[in-house]
Amino acid sequence: MSKLIILDRDGVINEDSDNYIRTVDEWIPLPGSIKAIARLSRAGYPIAIATNQSGLARGYFTEDTLRAMHQKMLDLIAAEGGKIDCIKFCPHGPDDQCRCRKPLPGMIEQIEETLNLPAESAWVVGDSLRDLQAGQAMGCKVALVKTGKGIRTLNKGEGLDNVPVFEDLTAFTNFILGEQS
Numbered sequence: 001m002s003k004l005i006i007l008d009r010d011g012v013i014n015e016d017s018d019n020y021i022r023t024v025d026e027w028i029p030l031p032g033s034i035k036a037i038a039r040l041s042r043a044g045y046p047i048a049i050a051t052n053q054s055g056l057a058r059g060y061f062t063e064d065t066l067r068a069m070h071q072k073m074l075d076l077i078a079a080e081g082g083k084i085d086c087i088k089f090c091p092h093g094p095d096d097q098c099r100c101r102k103p104l105p106g107m108i109e110q111i112e113e114t115l116n117l118p119a120e121s122a123w124v125v126g127d128s129l130r131d132l133q134a135g136q137a138m139g140c141k142v143a144l145v146k147t148g149k150g151i152r153t154l155n156k157g158e159g160l161d162n163v164p165v166f167e168d169l170t171a172f173t174n175f176i177l178g179e180q181s
């Protein structure tokens with residue numbers, strides 16, 4: 001039974017924007033998300049992130065800026081005693097025909113290889129259908145959060161049969177750790 005937890009980034013960990021998250025200042029953690037990740041990490045769950053970052057291909061920001069956003073995230077999580085074990089991002093655009101852009105499972109395959117952990121039966125948490133589809137393609141358990149684009153995804157209503165829905169990452173963490181908030 002894999003304890004691996006794979007998180008989408010924008011809309012699950014940090015605020016999302018239809019205008020993309022383009023700067024370190026625009027990377028703002030969602031309420032409770034940093035503490036939730038630290039709780040899971042301290043409880044022994046390996047944490048990975050799989051994030052589509054087509055803003056790179058679109059020229060909205062550079063890889064240096066993306067790395068600076070992730071360093072901000074890692075520092076915040078470390079300050080709460082937690083860690084992220086692996087971050088994978090898809091730098092491509094929708095027309096690049098890559099294997100890593102969700103809903104394709106390429107980033108999850110990369111995470112398996114990097115962490116030497118099976119993705120099957122791992123949890124994938126996302127705010128968009130494509131996050132869940134990538135996980136389902138790899139035999140993962142999937143959960144939708146209502147933050148970010150989650151309500152939009154919920155209202156579309158497709159592809160969500162038997163998918164548990166949580167208010168946010170804190171609620172998902174409480175479920176995983178069997179605790180009440």
Ligand SMILES: O=P(O)(O)OC[C@@H](O)[C@H]1O[C@@H](OP(=O)(O)O)[C@@H](O)[C@@H](O)[C@@H]1O
Binds near residue numbers: 016017054
């Ligand atoms: O939720 P994750 O995977 O962490 O990241 C999503 C972001 O890369 C961006 O993905 C874009 O989708 P397109 O790449 O333009 O289809 C849009 O949805 C943006 O609003 C969003 O910020």
Ligand SMILES: [Mg+2]
Binds near residue numbers: 009012148
């Ligand atoms: Mg997202």
Ligand SMILES: [Zn+2]
Binds near residue numbers: 091
């Ligand atoms: Zn890609």
